[in-house]
Amino acid sequence: MSFYYNLLFVIHTSQLHLRNVKTLTVHPGIVGDRGIHSLDWALLEEQKEWGVTIMEADKEMDAGPIYATQNFSLANLPLSQLTKSKVYRNQVIPAALQSINRAVRNFIEQIEPTPLDYSNPTVRGTLKPTMKQSQCTINWEEDDARTIVRKISSRDSNPGLLDNSLFGCGMYLYGAHIEKLIKVPSNTPSKQLLGQRDGAILISCQGGNGEAVWITHMKRVRPYNIKLPATRVIDPDQLSTLPILSVSFNTVPTDVTFNEIYYEKKNDIIFLHFDFYNGAMSTTQCQRLLQALNEIEQINNFKILVLCGGRSYFSNGIHLNVIEAAEDKYIESYANINALNDVILKIMSMKNKITISALQGNAGAGGVMMSLAADYVYANSEVVLNPHYRTMGLFGSEYWTYNLSRRIGFDNARQITEACEPLSAQKAEEIHLIDRILCQSSDELLTKVEMMAHLLTIDVIYDNLIKKKKEEDGPLFYDKLAACRSTELAKMAENFRNSSYNLARHSFVYKTPPVITPWHIKKLGRETAIRVNGKEIAKHIQTNISQKIKSLQSHAIEAGLTPRSPGLACLIVGNRRDSLLYVQKKNSLASSFGFLTQVVHINDNQSSSIDELEAVILQQINQWNNDPLIDGIVVQLPLPEQLDRRRILDTICLEKDVDGLHSLQLADLCISSTSPSSSTSFIPCTVRGILHLLEFYHVKLPGKVVCIVGASKTVGLPLALALSSRGCTVTICTVQTNHLQEKVERADILIASAGVANLVKADWIRPGAVVIDAGITVMENELTKQITVCGDVEKTDNLWKRASLITPVPGGVGPMTVVMLLQNTLDAYKARLTQEILKTTQK
Template structure:
């Protein structure tokens, strides 16, 4: 391990890289991915959720890290910290890009290539020396999908390059120099709503979808839907309907369809603009506009894919070579009662087809995050809606567990949490895209959990590991998940690579070819198994029924839905943790 000169900063670099401190504004997807990746690489990792400069200084003093990395940070690291320690900022932009709305501008301007740059903290925002940079192509993703997918993967590539550069003798980061041909970015200000506002009389469908995607999932695109200010999310092009531009012409499965100058656009999620002290949160569009849609027709669509049809669907089925693929793409991975019921009906349809394998594909944005906390918060009787939602989830999981004429595969191509992880375990085989993050726990939401986790999780990892996963409440990487038997295998840097691999796996099973797996397929359904499953379900639901009326659950859900950042010590201590590879050291 070698010494590294940094003439522009007033500190003496260390000769080792063992302890890394992550400073972030939130324990979001990016921060979690960095956390688990660094643990897998063998480093001692501390995570600090930024509250203020003084707390940050104290943490840095106590941890005394070899390296500080900020995967997602909205605040500036105190100058006295970055002058004494190497601090790397992960910026979601190409070399030279600067400013707070990098991804928004990239999507709005229809950039064909974008990237991630790792910068050393300095006086000027995003202007520090460059430690690593990775580019990728854009393919019409939403801002949030891009961030969770290609941006995060590129950031991990940068992370690995940083770790090599840190220990390379004589290495000096690259100063930002706009005269270089590969420095193509520039400073761009915060992207304001008026700069991406929809002009319904002029904007094409493609333009409107791109504008909404540039603000999805934050801050949302502000528009005057039905004459009221609303933030729009979850946009899909429609080429089979038309009407007066800007008018709502159809509804389907929670989404509304608005006519454009050359077609129409589906909007699946809305959020009302805050009014004074009254704040609102995201909900299915038809739930927000339920008092205005009495005369708007409900236009159904078949579950099977149709060629060359652009439209909105959150559940669809396709079949090839004796394999059925059931897709479910729910916004932010949340599944409300109605969606769970429709997914169960779609699965029953899949079971009725002449296939040997059924693959649960989930979506490219999320596999599943379990019950829909926002819809529950909006309900008149929140405990009742919670109860209905979890029972609908359980009904779907039971269908999968009861499948005995086909082999089932859970193909997790995106992140999953809580009941979404447990839902995947109901399949015979569980595969994941390399690099997704799993959170197999409920406790932080004040819930015991259901989805037959006390049966499926314990079967896969054993009682001790199941308790550890559900009690420690920390994310787990695909590498670690495979090592403990939570999943069977992982592969693929992106969804395309993963889906191709899954197709090969599924068709091999359909052809009765042997597979490498440490986990045996689910036991065939029998009277005894049915009784066992019912016993597990009833035990879980007894706990959940008590949870649903508890202060802990209702308060945690409220804070989650309204995005209330808690700053009391007990909450902070859950996240400001000191970790080593064998697990978490949490303070009570």
């Protein structure tokens, strides 16, 4: 996994000459070229030469005086390398680095920049308009395969080429390859799906001429869709009719077909290429790569295996898009990491061959760790490595706890995995993460690696190397590997269930900014506490809830059921202003996210007696218990004191008790996680919200001392049960507890829910403690009538210096409580809908 977020720098014209600071821009085009789609036009027009220009920022876009320029050739590149993303990484970035160095040198030496002059015959570039999808639309009847590949490649990566004719809906196309090895009958009409291979589909074009192209990835135009292998996007019924057009691992695909895993044998050396789109490796791709390794292992007459990866990326580890699209993301995550581990174990088990990792392109996380499985790691000087996992909320696997420490030592391994910073090839060589930089660019690397490999095949050298490898072989070696894998996977299994990973993955896949910087990253080097952003986390959960509702409704339609929305019913008794406002807020939020809501308001003075009022309440609850359209029932608290609160709450059937306040729900807190352990149990919303925040910020619970101030049956008591079951030592206090300060001072985690403003003083907090303030008190200034909301913990500068993590009031626990009501209702809806679907399928 490698995780990058685009940074967009907008330069306001009024700031260009602020304090005489010289502002330079890097433009991916030749001198004179201007516009935001420079590369798109260059590739679509089949330019033979392109370049990078460094110019001074100007009020007129890309029109400033020129400090440096560097051109590069596109003439001899194979068509498969002429995509926007590949040219940007492999040609533009190296040229840009050289140009930046030259521009800075010219500035220091006071060499005047050259004004842009279109009258100069050497200026070949022009101002290009923003490219519209209509300007590169595919004409499937007339365009030949090469033209289609060129059009898709010019829009590759982002935004993709929009096609509205293939599937009856808007579809972005990516990853196009010409097919020349399969004979397409001359009478084949255009736009026919001819077959599938390794996630790609083959489509006929230029009807009657036997032309066809592979499309590897697609994305539907509709919102909340992501780029996926093409076979995961098209209709399953349509896919089932397509033949599998397999190809051998020794078929070199360059401009004749699509084959992402292939090997070439050159004398005693085998070069294994695995050129996966953007370097991501799904479960099935890892399994096919393992098959290729098994096949290679059966070849007798070779000595060295070179792992080449792809030209742009060696590998970036597990496939986050495929995981995000999976029905069960935990299962797919776990399967993916195990499949990648199997590949690495196979490489490390090849004791009778020398293995080399050749890093032609960048690598991230699991891809870096995969390269370390080889005996030697070589790279070119332009490679950038990201040997860490923490930005995705993961501990990591791929045997990194064995290979990384073995290569660079434990201290260095801990430092680079925790720092989460990219490493240049030069730095990686300096700390011995890689063995050697062999050349300047990826163009030369495999040639240089072949030369090094030939030296290693000299009998004396080769025999000594193999002898040394075999001395390491044996039960102890494999026991070490098994122990490392077991430890890593145990931590990864925990991570895969954690909201930090799930939210970070979602943000990465949907190209949205992270909800917040994960605590385990943000806390490094900090001297003040981190402010919990409950509002942003809740918003993200709400978005996931909306998407899940749509997914479940689709499943209902597929099962022949009439789709419906989740139903939430709320009962409020009495006329407390705060309760009425809170119910209104919950109702409005639920409705906005597609819930069917019902609110019943019963005045506590409308009945002649308490018994009669209670009977009316119970009758309403029983009516909702029997309503198939209602999934969750909430009774707003507090109830009038005369009513039997316990009897009323226990009347709600367990399957619909989404507030989690039924007497029988408390027992389940001892065994459940932050989600129901069964379809009939729910964690109280505030408790679930707090547990979710602790999980999100990677607060490790086992062994922690927790002090809960506030012993209510809705928060304090159930939270104590939940935390005790997670290995915490819990002390429950109230406002009457003797020596309250002493109890708080001992706590690693303080949770305040007493509802008494500023009850807990800042200097009571243990340094480094986590402070969860779930209390709320509304106060009105008698003179100004201004309303102030306070928590139970005194918020002073001293508190922010002492604690490590603090929930604000408001904006901390409150938003999480509301969204967890929606999550519980969604869980109830899912459980009931699943039962309905099962009944339908069993008929």
